[in-house]
Amino acid sequence: MAYAAAVDFEDTPELASFRAEVRAFLDEHAALRRGDGSDWSRNGAATDPEVAADFRRRCVAWQRLLFEQGWAGLAWPERFGGRGLSAAHQIVFNQELAAYDATAGFLTAAQALVGPTLMVHGSAEQQQRYLTPLLSGEESWCQLFSEPGAGSDLAALATRAVRDGDEWVVNGQKVWTSSAQHADFGILIARTDPDAPKHAGLTYFIVDMRSPGIEVRPLVQAQGVAHFNEVFLSDVRIPADHVVGDVDEGWKVTRTTLRSESSMISGAGQASNFEAVLATARRCGRTDDPLVRQELARVATNERVLRWMGWRNQTAVMTGRRELALHGSLLKNFFTRALSHRVDLAVALEGPEGMLWLDAEGEGFWQYQCLNQFASRIGGGTEEVHRNNLGEQALGLPREPSTDREVPWNQTVRS
Ligand SMILES: Cc1cc2nc3c(=O)[nH]c(=O)nc-3n(C[C@H](O)[C@H](O)[C@H](O)COP(=O)(O)OP(=O)(O)OC[C@H]3O[C@@H](n4cnc5c(N)ncnc54)[C@H](O)[C@@H]3O)c2cc1C
Structure with a gap:
């Protein structure tokens, strides 16, 4: 109150x-x-x-x-x-x-991730060179962070960068890289000191996606689209002045990107909304069912709550009263739960027709949205990881136990 x-x-x-x-x-x-x-x-x-x-x-x-x-x-x-x-x-x-x-669309995500990171940690030359073409949409970017053995535990990553004169030579594999097939540049984290603990020996780079040695292989998702990719890096040479921040200090830079990512996802435009679910309920003749009406009310309520959460953050920003700002993990998890509830309901309203890829509307919109809900629930940090953040950072619960935080990375057990 x-x-x-x-x-x-x-x-x-x-x-x-x-x-x-x-x-x-x-x-x-x-x-x-x-x-x-x-x-x-x-x-x-x-x-x-x-x-x-x-x-x-x-x-x-x-x-x-x-x-x-x-x-x-x-x-x-x-x-x-x-x-x-x-x-x-x-x-x-x-x-x-x-x-x-x-x-x-996809340009918004790149601006939200790369923009704040370069503004805080980039050199004056990097800011000058990259920020304006990023904002104008002239150049597009991708995020080369996750690896087959490093997702939630991103700091465990194994891609190596070794200094060679005025360049770094990079070898490794990234995965789940959204829009890499269309990107001009990538933000890349690689291990530069394997003898240091996992968070300490990382460096953050800008990489030209047309560099020799980069191979992008699209991954086709359940919906039939290739939104993200595997990216293989074999002896890719990156000029030394493409390091963002300091060598071996890449985790600090990465945290800036990750913070922007979860708030970007929770504030993202939504392809579906209450009106769309209601239209489906009407088309399928389900609006008189009291249980359906209850669930529709929940969709409307979630939408309203999300809007109020946005207003609350807007007030925090406008007045500088940081105590009002909601934790990014709370916003992200509420956003994705509301999304899941809405799309699951719409498919259920369609009944047996909902099992068809092309429903009576002929476009498979809800079918796509239903499968796509997992993208939001996993990308930008999984729901479980955001709950851990809330426990530790908002509720002040003890930190999750970890056995390898202080151990040199090359002595840790990795998958
Ligand atoms: C649509 C989409 C787009 C993406 N785009 C990009 C991109 O452009 N660039 C990029 O680098 N990455 C991208 N990703 C990857 C994304 O960041 C990872 O999928 C995510 O961080 C989870 O990592 P993982 O897939 O390795 O799962 P894992 O980390 O292996 O997690 C597996 C399961 O274990 C749970 N788990 C893991 N650790 C904990 C813990 N400590 N406590 C409780 N539960 C835990 C997880 O919640 C999950 O359920 C994208 C992912 C998706 C879905």
Whole structure:
């Protein structure tokens, strides 16, 4: 109750006038979302290669438009091509954009991961070279972190980088690398001191994805799309000035990227919403069933709670009252649970038809969303790992026991 009284549900006069400007811009350049298969912004899920290519092209065009008209990177400093406004302005923009058929799709993720990391840890040259083309959508990025033996326990990773004159030579394998097949650059973590404990001997690099020795192999998911990839690195040479931060200090840099990642996922646009589930319930004639109505109410409630959580964070950002800010892990887990409940319900409402890849709407939208829920629940840290974070960081519970934190990495037991 104390928090309810403290959270602003209304915009400040400045944000209200900014919101009106945002709407005017969006009205001029995008159509309102219809919530069905005619929305191009839903096609990030397309299995047809031509539709998928068209989606990527439109994402790039949308980002370029935002950049050219001064709507990209609202909270980024002006020297990197942004507008130097507050995070609250970006939140308002995202809230309004959710109603329109427009997205920068995969480019948004790269901006959220690479942008803050280079702003905090990058050299002046790196910031100058990479940030503006990242924001304009001219260059795209991927994240080369996870490995077959290192996911939740990322610091256990085994990809090696060895110094050779003015270059580093990298060998190893990454996996689950989203959009690597389309990326110009990657952010890469590799082990530079195997004698140090696992968190201590890592270095963070920028790698040109067209470097000799990089092989990208798409991984086809259950939905039939290849969203992510395996990436093999064989004697890949990276110039020494492509190190971000200090050599062997890469974990500090990595933490900045990981923090941005979970808040990015919890704030991500959603392909489905209450209106879409309700439309399916109506189409299937299920809206009179009291149990269905109860579950629909839960979808609506979750959506409202998520919006209030966003407002609470917006208040924290606007007023500088950090005690109001919700932990990123709480937001991420609530977001993914609400998503799972919504998509499972929609498929159940379809009854036996829900088992068909192409349902009566002919597009398999819920079937795709149902399978895709696991991407959000695992990517950016699994639900279990985020619960551990909440236990340790929000509730102050004892740290999870670990036997290898202080042991040199090359003496640890690895899978
Ligand atoms: C759609 C998608 C996109 C992705 N994109 C990228 C990308 O672009 N770049 C990249 O580097 N990676 C990417 N990933 C990888 C992602 O970061 C990892 O999948 C994730 O960190 C989990 O690691 P893992 O798959 O190795 O699972 P594991 O870590 O092996 O976990 C297996 C199971 O054990 C549980 N578990 C593990 N440790 C603990 C613990 N300490 N306490 C309790 N339970 C635990 C997990 O919750 C999980 O259920 C992506 C993943 C997905 C699904």
